[in-house]
Amino acid sequence: MDVADLGLPVDVPSTALFTDQYELTMLRAALKAGTAGRRSVFEVFTRRLPDGRRYGVVAGTGRVLDAVENFRFDADVLRFLREQDIVDEETLDWLAQYRFSGDIWGYPEGEVYFPGSPIMRVEGTFGECVLLETVILSILNHDSAIAAAASRMSSAAGPRPLIEMGARRTHELAAVAAARSAYVGGFATTSDLAAGFRYNIPTVGTSAHAFTLLHDNERDAFRAQVDALGRDTTLLVDTYDVAEAVRTAVEVAGPELGAVRIDSGDLLLVAHRVRQQLDELGATETKIVVTSDLDEYAIASLAAAPVDAYGVGTQLVTGSGHPTASMVYKLVARAESGAEGAPLVPVAKKSSGGKTSVGGRKWAARRLDADGHAEAEVVGTGPVPDALADRQLLVELVKGGQVVAREPLDAARDRHAAARANLPLSATQLSRGEPVIPTEYAHGGSGS
Numbered sequence: 438m439d440v441a442d443l444g445l446p447v448d449v450p451s452t453a454l455f456t457d458q459y460e461l462t463m464l465r466a467a468l469k470a471g472t473a474g475r476r477s478v479f480e481v482f483t484r485r486l487p488d489g490r491r492y493g494v495v496a497g498t499g500r501v502l503d504a505v506e507n508f509r510f511d512a513d514v515l516r517f518l519r520e521q522d523i524v525d526e527e528t529l530d531w532l533a534q535y536r537f538s539g540d541i542w543g544y545p546e547g548e549v550y551f552p553g554s555p556i557m558r559v560e561g562t563f564g565e566c567v568l569l570e571t572v573i574l575s576i577l578n579h580d581s582a583i584a585a586a587a588s589r590m591s592s593a594a595g596p597r598p599l600i601e602m603g604a605r606r607t608h609e610l611a612a613v614a615a616a617r618s619a620y621v622g623g624f625a626t627t628s629d630l631a632a633g634f635r636y637n638i639p640t641v642g643t644s645a646h647a648f649t650l651l652h653d654n655e656r657d658a659f660r661a662q663v664d665a666l667g668r669d670t671t672l673l674v675d676t677y678d679v680a681e682a683v684r685t686a687v688e689v690a691g692p693e694l695g696a697v698r699i700d701s702g703d704l705l706l707v708a709h710r711v712r713q714q715l716d717e718l719g720a721t722e723t724k725i726v727v728t729s730d731l732d733e734y735a736i737a738s739l740a741a742a743p744v745d746a747y748g749v750g751t752q753l754v755t756g757s758g759h760p761t762a763s764m765v766y767k768l769v770a771r772a773e774s775g776a777e778g779a780p781l782v783p784v785a786k787k788s789s790g791g792k793t794s795v796g797g798r799k800w801a802a803r804r805l806d807a808d809g810h811a812e813a814e815v816v817g818t819g820p821v822p823d824a825l826a827d828r829q830l831l832v833e834l835v836k837g838g839q840v841v842a843r844e845p846l847d848a849a850r851d852r853h854a855a856a857r858a859n860l861p862l863s864a865t866q867l868s869r870g871e872p873v874i875p876t877e878y879a880h881g882g883s884g885s
Contacts, residue, residue, distance in 0.1 A: 452504040453514050453535075455572040458523060464564050465528045471775065473531075473564035478770040478781065478798045481543075481557040481577060483550075487585075487759035489869035492860060494588050494853060495556055496618040497580030498546035502840045504572045505537050537565050541835035544801075545842070547584075547621050547853035548830065549860065551814045553876040555799040556764065558831065563771065570766040578764050579611065580618040582756035586733070587622025588857060589757065590749060592865040593737040598625035598746045600641055601632075602728070603754035615754040621849045624749075636846055643698075649676040659689040669695035671726055674711070675702065683711055687718040696724035696745065704729065705742050712743035732757050733867055770798045783818065795878065802828040803859075803874075811860050817879030 467473035486493055510518075510532040518524055518532070539561020550556050557573065559566045591599055601619040604612035609631075616624075616632030626639045633640035644662055652658040659672055668690045674682035674697045686694055697715070699707050704727045715723050727739065728748035736747055752758075767786065772779040783796030797818035802825035806812040815825060834842045857864065864873040 451509045451511055451514060452507050452572050453510045453532075453568075454517075455504070455575060456568060457571045460568050460570055461518070461524050461528065461532075463567055464531070465524045467563055467567075468528055468531060474562045475775050476772040476779070476781065477561065477563040477566050477768055479559045479566050479570070479766055480555045480769045480799060481559075481573060481764050481766050482553055482555055482794075483762055483764045484792070485552050485763065486872055487582075487756075487763070490585060490589075490759070491864050491866070491870055491873040492585075492588075492857075493550045493554075493762060494581055494584040494622055495544045495546055495548045495550055495577075496584035496621045496849070497576040497614070498543060498557075498834065499843065499846070499849070500576045500580065500614065500617070501541075501557070501573055502834060502843060504576060505541070505569060505835065506840060508535070508537060508569065508572065510535055531564070535565065535568070536838060537561065537569070537835070538838040539565055539835070540833070540837065542831040543834050544830050545832050545849070545852060546844075547849035547851070547856065549853070549856045551872045551874060551876050553795070553816050553878070554814055555801050555816060555831065557834075558798070559766075560798075563768075567768075574764055574766050576614075578761045580614055580621075581762040581764070582760055583615045583618035583754065584622040584853070585762070586753055586757035586759070587619040587624055588853065589733040589865075589867065590731075590736055590747075590753065591623025592857070593733045593740070593867065594623075594747055595740070597744065599623065600625065600726070600746060600748040601627040601629070601750075601753060602748045603750035604629040606751040607754040612754065617846065619753055620846060621853055623850070623854065624753075628748075638846070643671045644673055646673060646676050646700075649673060655682055656685050656689060659686055663690045668693040671696040671698050671724075673698045673700065675699050675707075679707060679711065680714060683714050684718065687715070687720050687723075692719040692721070692723070694720055694723045696726050698726040698728060698748075700728045702729075704735075704744075705739055708739070708742040708744050737867055765794075767794045769794065769796050797880075801830045802826075803830060804828065805859075809859075811874050813874050814876045815879055816876060819880070822879065 515529055541559050543557035544550055601616045601624045612629055613631045616627040616629045617636050620638045626641045628642045630640055632638050649655055649658040662670055672686045708725055711725055724745035726746045727744050731747055731749045732752035770781040770783050773782045785794045785796030799816055799818055800821050801816045803811050804813045804815055861873050
């Protein structure tokens with residue numbers, strides 16, 4: 438599917454300098470040694486989930502595809518590299534022609550993952566693959582961390598919708614990516630218009646306390662908002678006295694008032710009081726939206742409150758305490774020589790401190806129990822066992838340098854809901870615990 442078919446912008450700038458310098462120095466040395474053209478396999482995985490998390494969520498895959506497509510060394514970039522003496526002329530000539538021509542496989546966006554899951558596999562020459570390490574990791578680590586937090590929050594919220602409103606709490610570009618990831622993880626809307634424009638995520642927003650403070654009194658503020666936006670708007674009722682504001686809101690908008698928002702105080706207590714007051718005033722269909730530094734634990738604590746929607750900002754865009762997914766990008770196999778068709782041999786880092794890796798080009802499958810729920814993440818090299826052949830997780834994303842797996846963001850959102858529902862029930866517990874299913878390794882050949 439062409440990107441234009443999704444209504445997404447295509448004028449993405451070059452991503453070539455979203456790169457650590459050592460990737461270019463490795464390329465330079467490999468070109469000089471004659472090894473840059475060796476067939477290589479890199480994999481993205483994490484050795485562990487953030488403390489207490491029971492599953493991870495793959496997010497950012499679509500952004501990775503955009504980044505790989507736009508990984509180009511144009512004249513300005515090459516001039517910078519030359520002026521800074523980062524690489525030599527031979528390497529600059531090579532970079533000027535750079536186009537990723539290999540293959541990328543990965544867990545589809547929205548899928549869940551576990552320690553050791555080969556979340557993404559990048560195959561091609563060493564030179565073309567090694568340059569993609571930083572940009573791929575920066576996208577997947579950020580977006581997957583936000584999506585995991587969003588998933589926990591949406592699970593805690595149940596059927597009640599969540600509003601992403603964290604743009605003012607993070608970098609302006611990170612905010613757009615965070616809104617996208619939150620949508621994958623189960624949020625319904627965003628306040629960020631750039632995210633709505635770029636990714637077609639539904640946007641919402643009405644007013645802040647400043648609008649109330651602008652007017653001589655609360656009644657004038659509510660009247661101005663209702664006159665402009667209609668009775669179905671959401672009025673912010675905690676600038677002064679909540680009970681008085683609710684009374685005024687219903688008097689101004691009538692019982693057809695869409696919603697009231699509470700942004701401070703004991704949300705559990707205030708929500709109950711506001712619900713009772715709204716019902717007594719005949720505004721039985723008026724909804725209650727709560728905001729104010731919510732996280733998954735606060736959302737869960739409000740499960741018994743008469744709340745209709747939650748707005749979440751800071752805790753979401755910072756990954757609810759875990760702003761990275763700690764993914765790494767490692768060479769796991771390479772050709773035994775530079776000869777065409779040379780077989781792959783597995784390679785792996787061996788070190789102390791828990792930073793080892795497992796060599797070999799891997800596949801992954803999720804084994805189900807008798808009830809059809811996930812019971813293990815099976816990761817292996819070589820042939821895939823027949824019993825797992827139809828449970829494989831990796832899908833082809835890029836073939837011969839061409840993106841083959843673009844999809845609407847709603848597809849990733851729906852996939853995540855289905856994947857989470859397929860996990861054991863304990864996956865949604867907020868208490869600390871181990872990954873909800875174990876990762877098992879099935880060793881075979883190199884998988885060349």
